[in-house]
Amino acid sequence: MIPPPKIRPIFALAVASLLIVPGAARAQTASSDFNDDGKVDFNDFFLFAGAFGSSGAKFDLSGNGKVDFDDFFLFAQRFGAPPDAPAPDTFRELQTRVFNRNCLSGSCHTSERRAGDLVLEEGFAYENLIGVKPGNPAAAAADLLRVDPGHPERSFLLTKLTGPGPGQGDLMPRGASGLRGVEIDALRAWVQAGAPRVGLVPDAPRLEDLSTDLAVRFTPPAPPERGIQLRLGPFGVPPGREREVFSVVRPTLDRDLLVNRVEIIMPEGSHHFILYLWTGRTPPPEPGIRDFDPRSPMGIVDIFNRQFVTGSQTSATAYAFPDGVGLRIPRSAVFDLNSHFINLRGRETLMGEVYVNLHEAPPAAALQAVEPLFDSNFAINVPPGQTTAISQTWTARQAIKVITLSSHMHRHGERFTVETLRDGKQIYESTDWDDPEVLNFNPPLTLQAGDGLRYTCTHRNQDRDAPLRFGFTSEDEMCIMFGYYYR
Template sequence: MRAQAYLTLLILLLASCSEKENKPEDPLKAYASSYEIIQGEIWDQTCISCHVSGSSFARQSDLILTADVSYAQLINRPPKNTAALEDGLMLVGDKGLESLYESFLWEKINAPDQEHFYADHPGYGSQMPLGGDPLTNGQIEFIRQWISAGAPQKGDVIDREVLKDTSRFERVAFQPLPLPEQGYQFHITPFEVRPNSERELFKYQPLNNTEPLYISGFEITMKSGSHHFILYNFPETFAPSLLPNENLIRDVYDASGNYVFTTLYHMQFHQFVAGTQVPKVRYNYPEGVALKVPANSGFDMNSHYANRTDETMEGEVYANIYTTSASEVTHIAQILNLNNDNFYLPAGKVTTIQKTYTFDKDRHIFQLWSHAHEHNTSFKVFISGGERHGELVYFSNDWEHPPILQLDPPLGLKAGEGLMLEATYNNWEDRDLAFGLRSTDEMMILFGAYYE
C-alpha cells in the first residue's frame, strides 16, 4: 500500500511539472521594446498584408510597415494624402502629446473617433484596417501612449497590460442611455435647429437630494451636430427663489439672433460640473476621488447645436451622473475653470494668446479639456514654474472635438506653480473678434478637475 501511495504521488508530481512545461509563455516577453510589440503584434498581424513593398496599397499610401523599414517610414514623414498634408499632419511625430493630434496614423486608426473622422475630414480616405475589424481598444490605447511618449524606437515605455483589452469599438446609433443603478439621468428632449443657424439652450433639473451626493463619473450621448453639452450647477449660497424654472427650455438667443437676457442672468452664476464636445463619452474619476454636490442641488443642462445644412436638424441629449457612497471617497474633487475672456483677434491675422494661472495651493489635476470656437487652430497647456516649467501637458488642434484628457497618475503642481494656456487663432474674416457666446465669436477656456 505504501509503495502504491508513493507511485500515485510521483504521477501527480510529474503531471504537475508537465502542466507547467506546457503552459504557454507570455508572447510579449519576446519583445525588447514597446515599438517591437507594435511591430510584432499589430503591424505584422494586421497591416503588412497591404502595407508591404510592391503592393498597390503601399504605392497608393507610400507607406510600408514591414519590420525592416516601418519605423523610418512613420517617424516625422509627411503623409501622401493631400488633405492631411495641407492640414500639416505627419504620419507620426516625435514631440510627444503635441504629435498625437497632428498624427495622420492616429487619425486613421482611432476607431472610437470615427464620426469626427468621416464628418470633418472626408479627404482623409478610410479608417484602417481597410475592410476589416478595427484594432482592439487595447492596441489603439497602446499606440496612443507610445506616440504621447515621443514614439521611441527603443525602450519599454508602455505598460504591456494595456494590450489585454481585446474589446473593439462598435459604432451604434444614438440611443437613450440606460438608467444608472446608482446616480441620476438627465434628458433634453428632441428640439429643432433651423437650417443654417445655431441654437444654444438651457434646461434646469433639480436633483431633490436631501443629502450631499458624491459624483464618481459621468456619461453623455448626443445626436449628431452638437457643438457641446455641459452640466452646470449653482453656488450653494444661490437663493432658491432665483433658480430657473424646472424643466423649461431657455434659449440663449431668440429667432432674430438677439440674446435673451433672462438666460444670460443665470449664466453668470454657473459652475462647471461636466461636459463634452464628442457625440458619446464615458468618464470615470480616479479611484477614491469624487465631486461633492451639496444637498438640495440641481443641474442646468446646456446644449449647443450648429446647423450648417439647408435642412432642419434635431438635437437631443442624454446624460448620466454616477454616484458613490461617502465612505468610498478619499479625495474631494474640485472643478478647474480657467476662462480668459479678455483677448482681441485682429481681422485677417493669425494671433497667439497666452495667459498664465498660478495656484496658491498644491493641486493634483486629473482632467483637462479645452474649449474654443472655429477660428482656433491649436490649444496648448504648459506647466508654469517648478522643475517641470515649460512642459507641454495638453494639446488640441481640433476645436470641434478637443480631447478630454484623463491624467493617471494626476499631474501634481505645488503652490506657486500653475498652468500657462497658449491658444492660436486664424481670424480669416474681415472683422475683429473677441470673446463671445456664438460659435462665430471666440473663446479660450480650460476646463478640468483636481483635488488638493
C-alpha cells in the same frame, strides 16, 4: 415624329437595346425629355443621337462634360418612363440620404470646416473619396484608401462607420448609434461594385423611402444602477440655424452623491454640452427649455450664477475618475443643463437631446471630492487675415493635485497649450478644436499655493472681414481651460 438624323452604325445596336430595357429598371428625369413632350421616346433618342460626341449640356446626363456612352446608358435606363420619375442612381442616393443628412448637418465635412480634410458636399464627395489616401496616420500606414473601389475591406470610409481600430479615431458619424444598418449595407454594396459614379448598383439597398427622423437612430442610454440620469430636450433646430438652450433640472436626492463615472450621450449635430450647478443668490429659472440670447445682458449675467460640473464636445462621452476621487453632488443640487446644436448645412429640422448619467460610487468607497477647474480668457481680438496667440494665467490659492486638463475653442482655434508657471514646462497641447485632448495625470500634477498654469490659445482669422472676438456662436471664438483637481 421628328425625322431621324443619320445614325452611326453603333447606334443600331443601341436602338435595339432601348426596346428591351426591363420596365422595372426604367426611371426618368426631366432632362431626358429633350423635346418636352411629356415622355421619353424615340423622338428624344434621335435628338440625343444627333448630339452624340458633342459637349451639349442638355444631353450630358452624367455631367462629365461630353455626350458619350455614359449618357447613353443613363438614357437607356430612362427610356419609356414618365419624365418626373427620378433615375435610379446609387451614388446619388448615398449622397442625399447618407452624406448630406449625416455628415453635413453638424458642419463637419463641409467645404468650410473640412473635418479630417474631407469634404462630402455634393460635387466634392466623389473626388474626395475615390482612391484618396486618408489623413489618419494609422489608416494610411495600413494602406487603406478612403474608398478603394471593389474592396470594402480596404476602404477607410467603411472602417470609420463600422468600428475603427486603435489610432483610427472615433466611430462616425458621431452619435449614440451611428448609421443604420441598411445605410452601411448600401455603402458596402456600392464599394464592392466598383464605386460607380452613375447608375444603379443592383445589390445595394434602395434608400429613397428611408425615414430621416433622427429620433429613430438616437438610442437613449439606460439610467445608472446607482446614481441619477438627467435629460435635456428634445428641442428642434431648423435648417440653416444654430441653437443654444438651457434647462433647469431639480433631481430628488435624499443624500449627497459621490460620483465616480460620468456618461454624456446626445445625437449628432452637437457643438457642446455643459452641466452646471446653479450657485446664484437669485432663484433659478423654472424648468423648461430656455433659448440663450448672447445679446441679452441677463443671459451674460446668468453665466456667473453657475458652477461648471462636467461637459462634452462629442456625441458619446464616458469619463471615469481615478481611483480614490470623485465628484460630490450636494443633496440640494439644482442643475442647469446647457446644449448647443448646429444645423447650418442641414435640410430638415435637427432634434437636439442630451442624456447625462452620473454614476454613484459604491457605499464602501471613501473618495476624495474633486473640484472643477474652469478658466476663460475673454481678450480675443484677431484682425482679419491674421493669426494671434493670447495667454492667461490661473493660480492655485492652496496646494492642490490636478488630475485632468482639457480645452475648448471654436473653429478658428488652431492650437491650445498649457505650461506650468514654476518652470515653463509644457504639459498639454491640442490642435483639434472639435475633439480636444483630455489629459489625465497619473500621478496627479501637484501645484503648491501660488503655483499656477499658463494657457495659450492660437486663433486664425482667415475667412472673416471683421475682427474675431470672444462670443457664444459657432462663428465667434473662445479660449477656455478646464479640468479637475482635489486638495
